[in-house]
Amino acid sequence: MQTLTAMIRELETRMQGLLNDLQKIKKQARLLAEENDKLREELARFYGKPLEENPAGEGLKELRDLYNRGFHICHGHFGRTRTGDCLFCEAFWSREREGSM
Incomplete structure (x- = not known):
């Protein structure tokens, strides 16, 4: 049976891993949002109209x-x-x- 201290350390390690994964997901979401904005602007330019006028x-x-x-x-x-x-x-x-x- 694990000691309470070992269980806490293991939980901290797993939580740190989850936090790292969350940071990666947030970064990817930000990059996708930026790409989406650029694509919208390109599409608006393609049709020769400002985005807000469509x-x-x-x-x-x-x-x-x-x-x-x-x-x-x-x-x-x-x-x-x-x-x-x-x-x-x-x-x-x-x-x-x-x-x-």
């Missing part, structure tokens, strides 16, 4: 245009080239149709 309805039209040009619009693969239909992209359009009814 109304929501026009944004959906632009997403449809991207999808029709062969790009993913789903969260997991956004902006990547599609080689065929994507269930996740299609699910997005299904939700949009249901929401607009």
